[in-house]
Amino acid sequence: MCSSQENxxxxxxxxxxxxxxIDYDQYTQPCVKEPNRQFRxxxxxxxxxxxxxxxxxxxxxxxxxxxxxxxxxxxxxxxxLNLSFAxxxxxxxxxFWAANSMKEWLLGLxxxxxxxxxxxxxxxxxxxxxxCISVDRYFSITKAISTHRYRSKTVWYSKxxxxxxxLIALLFSVPEMIYSTVKNNTCTPxxxxxxxxxxxxxxxxIVLGFAVPxxxxxxxxxAIVETLCLSRSFERxxxxxxxxxxxxxxxxFQVPYNVVLFLTxxxxxxxxxTNCAYDRTLIYASDITQCLAFLRCCLNPFVYAFIGVxxxxxxxxxxxxxxxxxQERFFLYTFGRRSSAATDTDTTTTFSP
Numbered sequence: 529m530c531s532s533q534e535n536x537x538x539x540x541x542x543x544x545x546x547x548x549x550i551d552y553d554q555y556t557q558p559c560v561k562e563p564n565r566q567f568r569x570x571x572x573x574x575x576x577x578x579x580x581x582x583x584x585x586x587x588x589x590x591x592x593x594x595x596x597x598x599x600x601x602x603x604x605x606x607x608x609l610n611l612s613f614a615x616x617x618x619x620x621x622x623x624f625w626a627a628n629s630m631k632e633w634l635l636g637l638x639x640x641x642x643x644x645x646x647x648x649x650x651x652x653x654x655x656x657x658x659x660c661i662s663v664d665r666y667f668s669i670t671k672a673i674s675t676h677r678y679r680s681k682t683v684w685y686s687k688x689x690x691x692x693x694x695l696i697a698l699l700f701s702v703p704e705m706i707y708s709t710v711k712n713n714t715c716t717p718x719x720x721x722x723x724x725x726x727x728x729x730x731x732x733x734i735v736l737g738f739a740v741p742x743x744x745x746x747x748x749x750x751a752i753v754e755t756l757c758l759s760r761s762f763e764r765x766x767x768x769x770x771x772x773x774x775x776x777x778x779x780x781f782q783v784p785y786n787v788v789l790f791l792t793x794x795x796x797x798x799x800x801x802t803n804c805a806y807d808r809t810l811i812y813a814s815d816i817t818q819c820l821a822f823l824r825c826c827l828n829p830f831v832y833a834f835i836g837v838x839x840x841x842x843x844x845x846x847x848x849x850x851x852x853x854x855q856e857r858f859f860l861y862t863f864g865r866r867s868s869a870a871t872d873t874d875t876t877t878t879f880s881p
Contacts, residue, residue: 559804582826583619606686615825618650632713640715644704652697666748785821
């Protein structure tokens with residue numbers, strides 16, 4: 529009897545904590561993001577490994593070719609060499625990020641700061657160098673006569689500007705140097721998903737690392753295409769196609785990631801969405817478009833260097849010297865196309881067909 533009474537009392541006391549008039553479904557439940565973690569654990573390591581391999585191979589070929597044939601003759605040559613070093617540096621950091629996506633960060637605070645800094649330095653330097661290449665092509669093609677007097681000093685100008693680009697990229701990376709830390713076994717510059725610092729860092733990346741280079745490249749390449757269209761050169765159509773490839777590659781690999789980054793920044797600024805499905809979709813989109821954007825580091829050698837006639841011939845000669853290509857195939861790819869390379873000059877390294 530006593531035990532029964534205690535059970536009744538306990539039940540009554542337990543029911544006091546609940547109010548039948550309250551709709552408990554209106555309260556948000558924790559958003560389960562385990563599917564995102566599982567997807568990231570295999571997707572990112574796989575793609576980072578592919579990008580790392582292609583990035584190392586392509587950019588090392590560019591660097592070896594430059595030094596083997598001493599091609600540092602124009603501003604574009606200097607910028608392309610620095611671009612390859614920046615992309616090579618970035619590719620070398622990818623294995624660390626791949627390991628971090630599979631399990632907790634085990635390399636300590638110093639390596640955490642170093643990896644974030646390397647990523648941002650290589651990212652900003654690449655974007656600035658791509659902008660400088662477009663500016664150099666603009667003056668070389670649209671202002672060829674007026675800039676001819678400065679041709680003897682272009683290599684010196686390009687070396688000075690390259691040093692300035694690396695210093696500016698290092699300056700833009702200061703937030704990662706200061707704030708990157710190991711939190712919850714993860715290497716990150718943010719204290720949490722709603723950290724106001726995340727808004728400022730991501731906004732500066734969108735503006736300085738995408739919007740500004742896009743405006744510069746858009747203006748320069750539009751003017752170049754307009755100049756080439758007025759030209760009666762036999763090779764103008766091929767040169768225009770090269771420019772279109774350059775612009776299309778930049779837009780294809782950079783626009784999706786920056787759109788998602790913009791949406792993520794808006795989500796953080798608004799206090800984070802309460803829609804769990806939207807959050808998971810945004811994470812999926814961020815992972816996929818980021819890998820797409822990272823492909824830029826291994827495609828730049830093909831888009832900006834290998835597409836030029838002289839550079840392609842130098843590369844083929846290098847492969848022939850290393851015994852990677854037969855003499856017959858070497859002559860087929862070089863002397864067989866010599867007529868189409870007749871207009872290739874020192875000032876058209878990038879846009880030579």
